[in-house]
Amino acid sequence: MSWPGADAQAAGVWPHRHLLDVDQLTLAELEQCLDVAVEMRERRTRREALDLLRGEVVGLAFHEPSTRTRVSFELAAKALGAEVVDLRIEASSVSKGESLVDTLRTLEQTGVSTIVLRHPMSGAPYLAARSCGARIVNAGDGTHAHPTQALVDALTLREALGPLEGKKIAIVGDIGHSRVARSNMHSLTALGASVWLAGPRAWVAGFAGWPGVTVADRLEDALVDADAVMALRIQLEREAGDGAVASLREYTAEWGLDEARMSRARPGAPLLHPGPTNEGVEITAELAASKRSLIGTQVANGVPIRMAVLSLLAR
């Protein structure tokens, strides 16, 4: 193996059994993840056969509907030569009243060595890591963390901006309910960026005091001279009864991103969004389709990042 990280991996240097959040990764480990992902992407482009996970079975346990993340994990596992078991949780076990621990233990007994877990409750992957023997990859838990999305965003930003040291990155929207935002706060600040948060007060106030993070009073403060801007998905169902904003129209009027607002950022500053977007709510359709938009790149980086994570965890 000659890809970056392979030597360290062969030497057993990767010290983590699970990926529960990016907070557990050192700066060097974060960079190693991104480097391995770059290598994975290139090899995949060259259609090289990678059999790092040959003989392994990766279980997908998505307790919440998700197409994008699940598909990218499935492609990543298969690209590494693993077999994939996709547990259709919504359909089967939840309706049978099976507990998470029961489900994972069943999965483990079928020979699964790595479980990719998406769950609507914060902390579920920690319970999983404690109660079953398989490696756990957090594919998003409640409003807590989404480490592989944060790695995707870090890779996307690093390739668009170069090293993130000293860069200003604005995150706009429902930060409070966003696992993507939380994980990004860890990884982006670890990589040296300063993160600015903007959104309705109830959604951002709690983050004051996070090292390297600034809570902006106004959207303009977060956007001015920003090197990149990240919009978050507004949960249409939740926000209706949340009380933090009077209405979606009002949200869009005050916090929605369009070209005019983006012009406060540095020229050409890229726009990210974890998807799927509500066009016309948190960003305009024109902005989503503009040259600034790296939304497509984020999707493309999804598979190599997940390949990197799965292979690093497999030692």
Next chain:
Amino acid sequence: MSIFGSISDPAATFLLTGARVVDPSAGEDRVRDLAVVDGLLADPAALPADAPRIDASGFVATPGLCDLHTHLREPGLERAETIASGTRAAARGGFTTVCAMPNTDPPPDDSESVRWILDRAGGAASRVRVVAAATQGRGGEQPTNVVELAASGIVGVSDDGAAIGSGAVARELLAGLASLGLPLIEHAEDARTAQGSVMRAGPTATRLGLAGWPESAELSMVERDIALAEETGAWVHFTHLSTAGALEAIRRAKRRGIRVTCDVTPHHLALTDDWVAGWRGFAWEEPGGVAADPFGAPLDAALAYDPACRVNPPLASRGDAMALLAGVADGTIDAIATDHAPHPRERKGVEFGAAAPGMIGLETALSLGLAAVESGSLELVRLIEALSTKPASLIGETRSLAAGSVADLVVFDAGARWRLGASGLASTSSNTPLLGMELPGVVRMTVAGGRITYRDGLDARRLSPGCGTMRTAHPAASDGCRSARTRNSIRMRDQASGASSGRRSCSPASSSSSLSACSASTGRSGCWWCFSSSTWSCSSSSA
């Protein structure tokens, strides 16, 4: 070896020598002997010559502890706890009285169900007092018949688990309670404000992505009930207080002479919301890890989101915990109550947000209190007052170590340490985040109403000479129940098998009719187990 007795055992006679006697009722804190004769505290001169002597030097003796807030789970939820197991946990923790909260299935909302519990608790390891439901079925709508309930001997009413949501219902209840002198025991939580929340609001909740319970959820309900107490002249007792703001409101109300009292749990004094993120230090300790840096420090995969840390009200911030400790120290908080809330494994081995709220506390309350004392945050005499004499007085019981009083006391080794393990607990449940931790304070003996309900580690070395006297007084009869060793092993086996009571027991000869009386009758010298001075017989029934 720990051994359990019951409040229906024969009255004990023994001499406790050299204990540090701490009795808040008399302002006493000195080393002296304590003589117990036929279950009453007596002048050591009145002790029979052959009475067992227990060397208690190095131990502390205080009035027996009284828990205002215990969930015994029986009837209906016996998988979590029973009256028998819960009172054994109480005795092991030094408690001689527990107030059983009405969170049972069905809840005690009439005098018949109250009497059922009291009957059931007749031979328990601690006295059981009953808190009846405040509304029918704890449904929050229809007040229970408090006059009828009062006649059945309850100590208060509560819909614990929830507040009385309707101010009108609360007002009606208080109007009825005012003339009875019984409190409405309020779980102060505005349900709408706290809805969906699983921990305390604050940086750690933000970090963990868990919905936070704001302070106003407690404060608004406390303020409503203070107003109702003032208006009706009735007594409101706020249980498991958790915020500095609510404490301040109660302090002001007390100054104005409004009839309010309150208690706090040991875990709200010692533990903080950082425990949910995996930190394991007490509120008064120098913060480290997540506690020092809730946003930056990585979560501990082995401890973060531990469902054992989910309680209602949620664990407080460090500032709240320290304010609550100060409230105990200055007497604004009347009592420390455990909110012992056992849950079976399947209700806790789930996601944090899906876990049933509550932790067990009877066996760790004294230890957490002693940890606070060791830290200098609390005086020992204040701790004992809050765990014993004050809560007892709130429910009309007395606690005193003066001669002539009923012997109701706990003897503990404050300096000894023990490691909390699930298998060593007397409770049926083991839902506590303290598992595996080393805690100060080991209870050596609990005496409830003159009966020894618990003993641990009082081996032969500490028992003399009565011990030897008793051994010789017990002929080694063929059924083997005479020797202390055998008796102990029977007790232990019964305890392990979960049997409700030992098939063999020491009992006064007069009440052993249902058992085949054993041959030995030793007159006054008494029984090794219960130190009884009454004529006794050692009995065994056919298994």
